[in-house]
Amino acid sequence: xxxxxxxxxxxKVLGIGFLAMLMLIPLAQVQGLVGERxxxxxxxxxxxxxxWGAAQNVGGPVLAIPRRVRVQTSxxxxxxxxxEIVLADRLDIAGTLAPEVRHYGIYSTxxxxxxxxxxxxxxxxxxxxxxxxxxxxDEARETTYLFDRAELRLPLADVRGIRRISALxxxxxxxxxxxxxxxxxxxxxxxxxxxxxxxxxxxDDEAHRFELNLTLAGTGSLQFLPLARTTEAHLAAAWPNPGxxxxxxxxxxAIDDKGFSAQWQVLDLNRSYGQxxxxxxxxxxxxASAFGVNLYQPADLYQQNERAGKYGVLFVALTFVAFFLxxxxxxxxxxxxxxxxxxxxxxxFYVVLLALSExxxxxxAYLAAAAAVVMLVGGYAxxxxxxxxxxxxxxxxLALIYALLYGLVVxxxxxxxxxxxxxxxxxxxxMYLTRRVDWYSYAAA
Numbered sequence: 001x002x003x004x005x006x007x008x009x010x011x012k013v014l015g016i017g018f019l020a021m022l023m024l025i026p027l028a029q030v031q032g033l034v035g036e037r038x039x040x041x042x043x044x045x046x047x048x049x050x051x052w053g054a055a056q057n058v059g060g061p062v063l064a065i066p067r068r069v070r071v072q073t074s075x076x077x078x079x080x081x082x083x084e085i086v087l088a089d090r091l092d093i094a095g096t097l098a099p100e101v102r103h104y105g106i107y108s109t110x111x112x113x114x115x116x117x118x119x120x121x122x123x124x125x126x127x128x129x130x131x132x133x134x135x136x137x138d139e140a141r142e143t144t145y146l147f148d149r150a151e152l153r154l155p156l157a158d159v160r161g162i163r164r165i166s167a168l169x170x171x172x173x174x175x176x177x178x179x180x181x182x183x184x185x186x187x188x189x190x191x192x193x194x195x196x197x198x199x200x201x202x203x204d205d206e207a208h209r210f211e212l213n214l215t216l217a218g219t220g221s222l223q224f225l226p227l228a229r230t231t232e233a234h235l236a237a238a239w240p241n242p243g244x245x246x247x248x249x250x251x252x253x254a255i256d257d258k259g260f261s262a263q264w265q266v267l268d269l270n271r272s273y274g275q276x277x278x279x280x281x282x283x284x285x286x287x288a289s290a291f292g293v294n295l296y297q298p299a300d301l302y303q304q305n306e307r308a309g310k311y312g313v314l315f316v317a318l319t320f321v322a323f324f325l326x327x328x329x330x331x332x333x334x335x336x337x338x339x340x341x342x343x344x345x346x347x348x349f350y351v352v353l354l355a356l357s358e359x360x361x362x363x364x365a366y367l368a369a370a371a372a373v374v375m376l377v378g379g380y381a382x383x384x385x386x387x388x389x390x391x392x393x394x395x396x397x398l399a400l401i402y403a404l405l406y407g408l409v410v411x412x413x414x415x416x417x418x419x420x421x422x423x424x425x426x427x428x429x430x431m432y433l434t435r436r437v438d439w440y441s442y443a444a445a
Contacts, residue, residue, distance in 0.1 A: 017317075019320065021313075022343070023344075023347055027316075030347065030354070031306065033354060034302060034305045034309060035306075037358070040107075044105060045107060045109045047104055048104050048109055049109075049158075050160075052102065052111050052161070052219055053111070053160055053216070053217035054158040054219055055157065055218055055220045055221045056156065056221070056223065057155065057156070057223045058093070058116065058222070058223070058224055059156075059225030060088055060093070060118055060225075061088065061120070061152050061153065061212075062087055062088065062153050062227050063085070063086040063087075063151070063193075064084070064086075064151040064152075064153050064190070064279070065085075065146065065195075066081070066082075066083055066084075066149050066150070067143065067144070067145055067146075067278070068082075068144045068145075068146065069142070070142040070143075070144075082278055084278055084279070085276060085277055086122075086276045087227050088120045088121060088210075088228040088229070089121050089122060089207065090121050090230050091118070091226070091232070092120055092232050093117070093118050093232070093233040093234070093235075094233075094234045094235075095116035095233075095234070097114050097222065097235065097236070097238075097239065098114075098238075099111070100112070106359065109219060110220060110239070110295035112218055112222065112295065113216070114216045114217075115213075115214075116213070117211075117212075118154075118211070118212050118213075119209070120209070120210060121209045121210065122198075122207070122208045122210070123208075124199070124206040124207075125205060126275055126276065127198050127199055130145050147196040148195075149194075150194065150195045151180070151191065151192055151193065152193045152210075153188040153189070154188055154189050155225055155227070155286070156188060157187060157218075158218070159189060161216050161218050162189075162214070163215040163216065163217055164215040165177060165212065166212050166214070168191065168211075168212045169209075169210060169211045169212065170193070171208050171209065175191045177189040177190065178190065220294060221245070221292060221293065221295065222235070223246055223290040223292035224264070224291055225286050225289065226270070226291070228268075229267070229268045229275060230266075230267055232263070232265050233264045233291075234261070234262070235293060236260065237260060238259040239259055239260065239295055240255070240259060241296045242255065242260045242294070243294035243295075244294075245294055246289075246290045247289045248266055248270065248289075248291040249291075250262035250264050251263055251265050264291055270289075272288065272289065273285075301357045301365075304357070304362050305353060305354050305357060305362075307409045308350065308366075308405060308409050309350050315346065315405060316347070318401055319342060319343075319377070320339055320343070322394055323394070326381075326390055338384050341380070345380070348373070349369050349370065349373045349402075352365075352369040352372065352373075353369040366409075370406075373398070375395065377398055378391045378392060378394055379391060379395075
């Protein structure tokens with residue numbers, strides 16, 4: 001009775017399905033190995049960024065005005081110190097990137113040196129607005145702004161990336177930056193400035209213009225902060241694969257195989273914060289409005305390995321189905337242990353692919369790993385099925401499957417469509433090939 005059941009076609013199909021699902025275990029281990037290697041890569045890239053300069057966020061100069069508030073309580077008057085951040089009226093950033101690829105062992109990442117010209121202006125009326133707030137009658141509260149102890153801060157994500165910075169030209173006078181003393185959310189370099197004279201400007205729209213040049217090194221991406229009523233930025237680089245990200249996309253852009261150029265324009269109406277706020281105020285995060293460019297590398301090898309592994313169980317199942325069809329159509333017998341060995345050979349493809357791709361690149365590694373597995377499985381099939389034509393046919397089918405997998409991996413936008421159509425074609429082919437099979441007579445044979 002058991003022998004009859006074990007030799008039935010239904011039992012055979014269920015057994016093959018179980019073996020295909022069993023292959024999920026080594027495939028999961030391979031995916032874990034890909035994640036581990038990707039983690040090592042991330043650590044290596046962090047080491048590069050630490051030595052060269054991290055991904056950069058750059059803003060225009062902002063004014064940091066010390067603020068002293070005396071509040072009357074039941075125990076008397078207490079003093080609270082703080083800082084008011086005041087933004088510029090206009091900010092213009094024009095720059096070029098000189099990108100290159102840096103290596104750390106077998107790992108690499110794009111880095112850049114940015115040449116930036118930052119200019120703009122502050123308006124006297126923005127400081128007078130603070131004076132207006134101070135003069136609001138409140139018997140239990142006194143506010144004083146220390147305009148003579150202000151700082152002009154230039155926000156930067158990683159000051160280690162500063163290669164050169166000119167003196168700041170403000171109203172024609174040159175001033176040198178130094179380390180910022182504040183502990184605010186925005187990292188910055190700063191210089192002390194007395195803006196008490198701005199309050200007494202003859203005209204309400206009196207402008208105080210600034211200009212500086214900055215050479216900045218960074219890794220991966222360069223983002224700008226729209227720290228002005230009107231912010232305009234222009235950036236160009238010899239990098240053909242830019243990824244425009246952040247809160248705003250470029251108003252204009254041009255991309256070709258030699259590089260890109262892009263221009264952004266952001267108004268204060270587009271941001272979630274105003275022209276001034278108290279440092280440390282909840283809900284104020286200028287970094288959330290950052291915009292810029294990533295030096296994008298299309299589908300790096302770990303992404304490609306991960307995507308290839310996601311189709312692993314499908315291709316193991318398809319190969320098992322091909323073996324099973326030979327059993328049915330050629331009246332042959334394949335033992336479950338032989339199915340298991342073929343499945344293990346198929347899963348080793350992903351380990352070999354990962355190991356080789358770190359050394360010779362994904363495309364050549366894929367070709368080498370696929371060729372090795374096709375010859376291995378094809379030769380084994382010829383021996384098992386006692387027919388070299390059957391082995392050659394199975395090897396050709398496996399080569400076709402790997403060619404399809406490569407198309408799915410490298411096609412980022414159409415992989416789902418290609419996969420769906422390929423799966424439909426495979427099911428249709430299976431139905432066509434088995435349309436005349438009498439499964440009852442096969443089970444009784």
